[in-house]
Amino acid sequence: MTTWLKRQGFKPNITVAIFFAVVAVFFYGSILWTSYMSLTRSTLIPKYEVVGLVQYVDLFTNQRWLVSCLNMVIFGVFYMVGTLAFGILLAVLADRRIKAESFFRTIFLYPLAVSLIITGLSWRWLLDPTSGLQALVRGMGWESFTFDWLTRPDRAIYTLVIASIWHSAGLVMVIVLAGLRGIDSDLWKAIRMEGIPLWRAYLQVIFPGMRPVIASCVVLLMSEVIRGYDLIIAMTKGGPGIATEMPAKFAVDFYFTRVNLGLASAASMMMLLLSLLLLTPYFYSEFRRRI
Amino acid sequence: MTSAAIRREPAFGPRTARVGLYAFLVVSAVFFLLPLLLVIMNSLKPMEEIRQGNLLALPINPNFDAWVSAWQSACTGLECAGIRPGLWNSIKITVPSVVISTLAGALNGYALAQWKSRHANMIMLLVTVGLFVPYQAMLYPTVKILSNVGLFRTYLGIVFVHVIYGLPYTTLLFRNFYVGVPDEISRAARMEGASFLRTFWSIILPISTNILVVVAILQFTGIWNDYLLGLIFAGNDNLPMTVQLTNIVSNARGAANPNVNMAAALITAIPTLVVYFLSGRYFVRGIAAGAVKG
Amino acid sequence: MSSISVRRIKKSFAALTILHSVDMEIEKGEFVVILGPSGCGKSTLLNVIAGLEECDEGQIVIEGKDVSGLEPSERGLAMVFQSYALFPAMTVRRNLSFGMEIAGTPKATVAEKVAWVAKLLQIEALLDRKPGQLSGGQRQRVAIGRALVRSSSICLFDEPLSNLDAKLRAETRVELKQLHETLGSTMIYVTHDQIEAMTMADRVAVMHKGKVEQFAHPQSVYEKPASLFVAGFVGSPAMNFLEGNLDGLGRFVTGDVSIDTSAYAFEGPPLAREAVLGVRCENISIVERGTPQTIPAMLAFTELLGADALAWFDCLGKRFSVRLGVEAARSMRKEVGLRFDMAKASLFSVASERRL
Structure with missing residues (x-):
């Protein structure tokens, strides 16, 4: 027994055990507890009587939740496509021996250091129809110019898309650029020897070889979409009306201001489920060979 | 000609x-700089210029009045002490959180990299x-x-x-770094009679300066910019700057002073x-490293 | 009393058995080389002896004391690693003294031992440098120094020369051998390089698939390989093999040819069975085709090696190498007969793959 203990001092096992206990309690334990709460009628304080899937039924008949989900899908699609396209384009351009590369890179990346709260506020000010961009263009003489998406229920969601592309394009650029820099220089020599046009070289040779890099970008952006909260708070507060509500905000609102623990837990579980479903292919390919 | 020169030969041949x-x-x-320029410009404008309505106009008589009131007299609610208390709270929360999560992540990451078990991959998953x-x-x-x-809405609670x-994040970043460190170094230390913790402290940490800086920067950015956790867990006495900032902006009196709001936003972002700007290389490396999770 | 006894060591990972009941008695002051291809379990065996890996069954006894449950640092031995594994952030001096520092050795003793080792290995000038500032050969010396400071009586080496270039490797080989003679310490040395094994070892343990196939003086491993595997693994070019049958009447028969085996020293009764005849390139002589007791061969090509030459023949569907003088190789005829020196040949059972 004493030698066993002594040997442990030379092994990582105890540290691993403590770490895993923390993860098990605070992550997996919390998830279990949340899933339990989602099966009860808890409001301000937890109630422990299981009532089945009532909260989920309520959730999916709740207009605000349905709108939140729809908003998330719209936001997610435009944000991901936009950020990937813009980020990859910037990475490719930055990889083409441009002058002042580090100057441009510094500019493209600084939004990553800015919080989403400040991102949201800045873009709210910038897009404010009465004093922002619209006012500027009208002031320059184009009186009929209109860019009032921030205040239009059917368009406000796209202003969120713009602000978050601004925030994340640099992330995609950095990751893809690191991937491009990692490409064997012999491959480029071969491409030149074969006389392949540049756009085809990227689309058919370079990017297919970088699938894991692009996959990790997709995964990162996806989890941003599902977690999106701060930006909405700073930029639109879910409005106008409920035009920019999203699940993350829905859950927090129901946890803390509308004190409906059961419903908020059900919403959180749906977010978790969605995350896992979307991430399964990634985890499958990452861990398949290793487990 | 070096291979790098060949590789990055511009194929954008035509001048156009x-x-x-x-x-x-x-x-x-311009797209990336616009919001920053807007905020800087307006934080320097006096109220008369703001009232003229156009936020994108250049300041005529720039001064730091808005900064001063954002710093010490803007109202976050009933209190009007500016963003200054928030700055102190953010520092107080961020510094220990970054130090502890980084060092603990390093220890865990090293342990996970050393840990040989059939279940290791399951745990990593x-x-x-x-x-x-x-x-x-x-x-x-x-x-x-x-x-x-008894830690909810306390200083210790938010740090915790x-x-x-x-x-999990810091641990994985360090683990990915440490699996690249030759196992033989740890074995050699064990031959010399160094315990696990001793090996970590005397042998492994001294060769981890780069990754420590990278992870600390990532954690610093993440925790400083956090809003949700601060809002829920910090308690009224410890609200971080991001929360104070939204309070200033959404305060009824604040709505009338965009220049003060923007100054407060800048102070928070600085x-x-x-x-x-100081750590560009490490910051970039951190993002690239963080992307390759798992 | 032997210095190190390895007793019935077994080790497996999941379904894969790495070591099948390994036994080995190593004498005090002996230089033992464990030789084998990659994946044969030789490094695992060394790690088990060092205590860096635990075995499933068996015992390690060092100088009469069962150390199976002890930490590596408590076993009174030292180890030199393939990648040297110097502690990167520490100076050479600190690398040498770190173990003693942990053990709480008095400062004066530490300084004395470091000075002794530095002088022995001529690394005094490097003591205040970091490993990153050293060349491969210098790192190698520091790694050996660290081991010697720790224990000059038993030292384990895990392929320590494989990261050096060819010239440095040859030099270090000689120095290690001299060091062994100076210190009289017990050394266990793992390698896949047979030249290291042949030149340095007092005894070689040839390992294959987790078993020790032969544990003997290098010359007898070369001349009298105990198994088909050892015969094929040791020696360059590889031993020539010919499959056939022992007829029980003192002849080895293959195809139309039968060879008298009366000169061969059988280890057991020469029963009739399927067998493999193995003969090294230097034990074949070239004669006129058609001479009795010889094998007809057709010259394929010759290689001039400087000092001597190799002639490669096709015979009985196999390719045979024969070592001969440069002049003889130049004037080689196309069709010849090959005569085997049966006193120096080897016969193996096809069934057991062991020497007959």
């Missing part, structure tokens, strides 16, 4: 294409999944646990939450921006 390329880069740069769990699925139970031990929530 080259011009188009730079035009695109410049337009992109569970930890990696943990990175992607939305906070909402963990928030309430964490509130519950902290209330039970930042450390715990950051741990620490992470300074870290970004």
Whole structure:
């Protein structure tokens, strides 16, 4: 027994055990507890009587939740496509021996250091129809110019898309650029020897070889979409009306201001489920060979 | 000719294409700089200029009045002490959270890299999944646990939450670094009679300076910029700057003073921006490293 | 009393058995080389002896004391690693003294031992440098120094020369051998390089698939390989093999040819069975085709090696190498007969793959 203990001092096992206990309690334990709460009628304080899937039924008949989900899908699609396209384009351009590369890179990346709260506020000010961009263009003489998406229920969601592309394009650029820099220089020599046009070289040779890099970008952006909260708070507060509500905000609102623990837990579980479903292919390919 | 020169030979041969390329880069740069310029410009304007309505006009008589009132007299609610208390709170929360989560992540990462077991990959999968769990699925139970031990809405509570929530991330970053460190070094230390902790402290940490800086910067940016956890767990006496900032902006009196709001936003953004500009290389490397999770 | 006894060591990972009941008695002051291809379990065996890996069954006894449950640092031995594994952030001096520092050795003793080792290995000038500032050969010396400071009586080496270039490797080989003679310490040395094994070892343990196939003086491993594997693994070019049958009447028969085996020293009764005849290139002589007791061969090509030459023949569907003088190789005829020196040949059972 004493030698066993002594040997442990030379092994990582105890540290691993403590770490895993923390993860098990605070992550997996919390998830279990949340899933339990989602099966009860808890409001301000937890109630422990299981009532089945009532909260989920309520959730999916709740207009605000349905709108939140729809908003998330719209936001997610435009944000991901936009950020990937813009980020990859910037990475490719930055990889083409441009002058002042580090100057441009510094500019493209600084939004990553800015919080989403400040991102949201800045873009709210910038897009404010009465004093922002619209006012500027009208002031320059184009009186009929209109860019009032921030205040239009059917368009406000796209202003969120713009602000978050601004925030994340640099992330995609950095990751893809690191991937491009990692490409064997012999491959480029071969491409030149074969006389392949540049756009085809990227689309058919370079990017297919970088699938894991692009996959990790997709995964990162996806989890941003599902977690999106701060930006909405700073930029639109879910409005106008409920035009920019999203699940993350829905859950927090129901946890803390509308004190409906059961419903908020059900919403959180749906977010978790969605995350896992979307991430399964990634985890499958990452861990398949290793487990 | 070096291979790098061959590789990055510009194939944008025609001059027009080259011009188009730079035009695109410049337009992109304007897009990225616009919000920052807007905020800087207006934070320097006096109220008379703001009232003229156009936020994108250049300041005529720039001064720091708005900065001064953002710093010491803007109202976050009933109190009107500016963003200054928030700055102190943010420092007080961020510094220990970053130090603890980084060092603990290093120790755990080293342990996981050393740990040989058939279940090691299973655990890595569970930890990696943990990175992607939305906070909402963990928030309430964490509130519950902290209330039970009397830490909910306290200073220690918010630090604890930042450390715990950051741990899987820092651990994985360090683990990915340490699996690249030859196993024989740890074995050699064991031959010399160094215990696990001793090996970590005397042999492994001294060769980890780069990754320590990278992870610390990532954690600093993440925790400084956090809003949700600060709002829920910090308690009224410890609200971080991000929360104070939204309070100033949404305060009824604040709505009338955009220049003060923007000055407050800038003050809040300065620490992470300074870290970004000073540590560019590490920051970039951190993002690239963080992307390769698992 | 032997210095190190390895007793019935077994080790497996999941379904894969790495070591099948390995036994080995190593004498005090002996230089033992464990030789084998990659994946044969030789490094695992060394790690088990060092205590860096635990075995499933068996015992390690060092100088009469069962150390199976002890930490590596408590076993009174030292180890030199393939990648040297110097502690990167520490100076050479600190690398040498770190173990003693942990053990709480008095400062004066530490300084004395470091000075002794530095002088022995001529690394005094390097003591205040970091490993990153050293060349491969210098790192190698520091790694050996660290081991010697720790224990000059038993030292384990895990392929320590494989990261050096060819010239440095040859030099270090000689120095290690001299060091062994100076210190009189017990050394266990793992390698896949047979030249290291042949030149340095007092005894070689040839390992294959987790078993020790032969544990003997290098010359007898070369001349009298105990198994088909050892015969094929040791020696360059590889031993020539010919499959056939022992007829029980003192002849080895293959195809139309039968060879008298009366000169061969059988280890057991020469029963009739399927067998493999193995003969090294230097034990074949070239004669006129058609001479009795010889094998007809057709010259394929010759290689001039400087000092001597190799002639490659096709015979009985196999390719045979024969070592001969440069002049003889130049004037080689196309069709010849090959005569085997049966006193120096080897016969193996096809069934057991062991020497007959």
